[in-house]
Amino acid sequence: MRNFAHLSTNNGEMYSRGTLSGGQVYPCGRPDTRPASSPFFLEAKGLKKSFGLKPVLRSIDLTLSGGERVALLGANGAGKTTLLRILVGLTKPGAGSACIDGLDIVRDAQQVRHLVGFVAHQPYLYDELTALENLYFFGKMYTVKNIQERASLLLDKVGLEKSARERVAVLSRGQVQRLSLARALLHSPHHLLLDEPDTGLDQKGRDLVEALLEEHTARGGTILFTTHQLERALQMSDSIIMLNKGRIVFQKKRADLELDKLQKTYQEVT
Amino acid sequence: MALANRDTQTKHRDTRMGTPGQHKNTRPPIASLALLTLTFIGMMTSIFMIFLYVPTDAIEGIPQRIFYFHVPIAWIGMLAFGVLAVASIGYLWKKDERWDWLARASAEVGTIFITLALITGSIWGRTTWGTWWTWDARLTTTLILWFIYIGYMMLRGYMGRTPASARSGAVLAIVGVIDVPIIYESVNWWRTLHPQAEVGTPGALPPEVVLTLMISLVTFTLLYSFLMVQIYQLQKMQALAQQLHADIE
Amino acid sequence: MIFLEQVIAILWKDVRYELRSKQMWTGMGLFALLVLVIFNFTFDLRVDNVAAIAPGALWVAFVFASLLGLGRTIAAEREIGSMDRLLLCPVDRKAIYLAKLLGNMLFIGVVEIVALPIFAALFNVPLFVGALLPIVLLSTLGIAAVGTLFSAMAAATRARELLLPILVFPLIVPIVIGAVRATGTLLAPAVNEPPWLGLIAAFDVIFLTVSMLTFEYVIEE
Numbered sequence: 001m002r003n004f005a006h007l008s009t010n011n012g013e014m015y016s017r018g019t020l021s022g023g024q025v026y027p028c029g030r031p032d033t034r035p036a037s038s039p040f041f042l043e044a045k046g047l048k049k050s051f052g053l054k055p056v057l058r059s060i061d062l063t064l065s066g067g068e069r070v071a072l073l074g075a076n077g078a079g080k081t082t083l084l085r086i087l088v089g090l091t092k093p094g095a096g097s098a099c100i101d102g103l104d105i106v107r108d109a110q111q112v113r114h115l116v117g118f119v120a121h122q123p124y125l126y127d128e129l130t131a132l133e134n135l136y137f138f139g140k141m142y143t144v145k146n147i148q149e150r151a152s153l154l155l156d157k158v159g160l161e162k163s164a165r166e167r168v169a170v171l172s173r174g175q176v177q178r179l180s181l182a183r184a185l186l187h188s189p190h191h192l193l194l195d196e197p198d199t200g201l202d203q204k205g206r207d208l209v210e211a212l213l214e215e216h217t218a219r220g221g222t223i224l225f226t227t228h229q230l231e232r233a234l235q236m237s238d239s240i241i242m243l244n245k246g247r248i249v250f251q252k253k254r255a256d257l258e259l260d261k262l263q264k265t266y267q268e269v270t
Numbered sequence: 271m272a273l274a275n276r277d278t279q280t281k282h283r284d285t286r287m288g289t290p291g292q293h294k295n296t297r298p299p300i301a302s303l304a305l306l307t308l309t310f311i312g313m314m315t316s317i318f319m320i321f322l323y324v325p326t327d328a329i330e331g332i333p334q335r336i337f338y339f340h341v342p343i344a345w346i347g348m349l350a351f352g353v354l355a356v357a358s359i360g361y362l363w364k365k366d367e368r369w370d371w372l373a374r375a376s377a378e379v380g381t382i383f384i385t386l387a388l389i390t391g392s393i394w395g396r397t398t399w400g401t402w403w404t405w406d407a408r409l410t411t412t413l414i415l416w417f418i419y420i421g422y423m424m425l426r427g428y429m430g431r432t433p434a435s436a437r438s439g440a441v442l443a444i445v446g447v448i449d450v451p452i453i454y455e456s457v458n459w460w461r462t463l464h465p466q467a468e469v470g471t472p473g474a475l476p477p478e479v480v481l482t483l484m485i486s487l488v489t490f491t492l493l494y495s496f497l498m499v500q501i502y503q504l505q506k507m508q509a510l511a512q513q514l515h516a517d518i519e
Numbered sequence: 520m521i522f523l524e525q526v527i528a529i530l531w532k533d534v535r536y537e538l539r540s541k542q543m544w545t546g547m548g549l550f551a552l553l554v555l556v557i558f559n560f561t562f563d564l565r566v567d568n569v570a571a572i573a574p575g576a577l578w579v580a581f582v583f584a585s586l587l588g589l590g591r592t593i594a595a596e597r598e599i600g601s602m603d604r605l606l607l608c609p610v611d612r613k614a615i616y617l618a619k620l621l622g623n624m625l626f627i628g629v630v631e632i633v634a635l636p637i638f639a640a641l642f643n644v645p646l647f648v649g650a651l652l653p654i655v656l657l658s659t660l661g662i663a664a665v666g667t668l669f670s671a672m673a674a675a676t677r678a679r680e681l682l683l684p685i686l687v688f689p690l691i692v693p694i695v696i697g698a699v700r701a702t703g704t705l706l707a708p709a710v711n712e713p714p715w716l717g718l719i720a721a722f723d724v725i726f727l728t729v730s731m732l733t734f735e736y737v738i739e740e
Binding site: 088089090091092110111113114118120122124125126128129133137138140141142143 | 521524525528532535536601603604605606607608609610611739740
């Protein structure tokens with residue numbers, strides 16, 4: 001019987017223990033190991049994920065602390081959306097772990113969900129309900145206090161106060177995107193994860209969104225967003241991470257950036 | 271024929287890097303060989319006992335000998351389902367893929383045994399009362415168990431080789447194992463209203479019968495174990511193949 | 520209390536959704552009716568026979584109509600945006616299960632309420648015997664308890680409509696036996712009948728619990 005172990009890149013481990021692709025599980029650091037200056041802290045170590053035959057993430061390490069905005073760049077299929085979905089708790093990592101404010105995303109999943117807000121490619125709204133009904137519903141799901149006030153406040157902030165009683169099905173793409181952001185901010189999350197936040201937005205929409213994001217970071221919240229556009233990434237973020245085929249190939253703070261090197265890597269990657 | 275052996279399980283210290291064309295001395299598949307030998311001996315003994323040793327039944331005649339096949343086969347079908355359920359609980363609890371391999375192996379082997387149990391039961395019924403089928407509690411429950419097995423195989427087949435598939439299969443198995451006794455009881459109650467011919471040998475059994483039955487039972491359990499080892503290793507290989515496939519991409 | 524509030528919120532959302540899209544009701548209702556009519560033709564319903572056939576016909580109609588409706592709430596979520604919308608929220612997965620279960624029962628219940636009088640008329644059987652209600656209620660609960668769990672499972676596969684009956688039918692055999700016999704006893708009382716209603720109730724308790732506990736393993740990725 002041939003021994004195929006030398007072909008496997010999985011440390012020779014053939015079965016998975018705890019997680020499906022085998023590998024290490026890193027426990028969450030104790031709260032006091034976090035930097036004191038940022039109460040909101042997101043940390044990922046060795047995140048891996050495969051979907052059946054395809055590996056999508058091949059060991060991702062990541063940290064975000066309060067007030068930071070990080071742009072995630074990469075081609076389609078590089079693993080951006082999967083990474084966000086793992087951090088938000090919709091997908092379990094194949095290996096590795098992540099801690100959000102000291103809580104493990106797998107073990108303490110329900111608590112972590114209170115701390116993160118997600119705007120995805122799909123709006124995650126109910127078409128047949130009105131904008132207000134949607135927000136009330138999600139408010140109930142997140143056990144938001146004073147849901148009526150909070151919902152109208154957010155609708156105002158995203159510029160949808162006039163469409164509050166219209167069904168989502170009749171709203172424009174831009175309006176739906178803004179409502180989706182309102183949904184994500186409903187429970188005042190510590191960390192915002194946005195997948196292509198500019199989709200469908202005109203300049204006015206982008207300004208409204210920008211204002212809200214400013215507010216969020218001013219309160220100490222973090223933002224991790226994906227985008228296709230290098231210019232937007234530079235405008236809107238403090239650091240840039242580039243993903244290629246499931247690996248981080250570039251990670252720099254904006255201050256340390258050399259623009260031409262960035263351009264070059266970006267061309268290679270996309 | 272390649273017998274499954276523990277060699278398909280790789281350990282860190284056995285890893286060799288960069289030596290294609292040279293494979294390490296393979297350890298003989300001890301467990302498989304042992305089980306195969308024992309099963310073979312058991313089968314030979316059983317066949318001898320069933321056809322030559324045990325006296326012919328006074329009432330039913332020679333066809334009654336199918337009893338010595340039917341009962342152990344049906345028993346193994348139930349056992350396999352029990353193993354499937356335990357492996358399912360193990361998987362949901364520990365999230366270790368190996369429990370899922372065990373579950374799938376037991377499901378495959380169990381499906382075959384239950385099918386054989388139905389067939390042998392039906393043949394036995396035909397020789398005893400002239401009908402191919404009777405709705406007695408045991409046969410009916412066996413039939414429903416067969417459907418649950420088939421449902422499990424179909425579900426796993428449609429969902430593929432993913433963790434979601436493993437979890438769903440595990441839930442189905444757990445619900446099934448809790449349900450089967452209830453099904454048996456409800457069919458029993460229902461039958462009290464329409465008493466029908468029953469599959470089984472009533473009354474006390476003479477010692478030769480008991481002995482033959484026991485030997486047959488042990489033999490089939492050995493056969494089950496042997497098959498389980500093979501198919502478990504097969505599941506492991508399939509998982510490895512999937513992983514290698516992924517790593518290559 | 521939060522748990523119950525969330526169950527009701529999800530249920531209300533599903534009901535409103537269904538009311539506004541108006542899909543399954545009429546289909547299920549017509550289907551149940553059709554089965555009843557077909558039974559009328561397939562069995563010889565002379566007066567003395569009715570009590571023997573009628574309960575079976577009724578429950579075949581209910582079970583098949585239930586299976587039609589069972590895919591409804593979960594499948595709808597899967598089709599449109601996937602359950603991610605709900606899974607994203609920190610809502611207890613057991614609450615999601617209960618809400619889907621109650622939603623399914625509501626829909627099957629409406630079909631049953633419509634089908635029962637028509638059943639009584641077609642088969643000429645006395646209907647509003649008090650004890651019929653608990654039988655129908657408890658049996659529907661059992662079918663829906665198992666069905667809700669498995670429709671979540673089957674919804675992820677390509678062969679959803681095929682797989683759901685194959686998975687559910689064998690498991691609800693005790694309920695079918697119990698419901699048919701219990702209804703039959705109502706129409707033609709017999710002595711020494713086993714406690715069918717008790718059996719159905721026990722089944723309900725057991726499988727409601729098991730389904731509620733295992734639901735999260737089925738819907739989470």
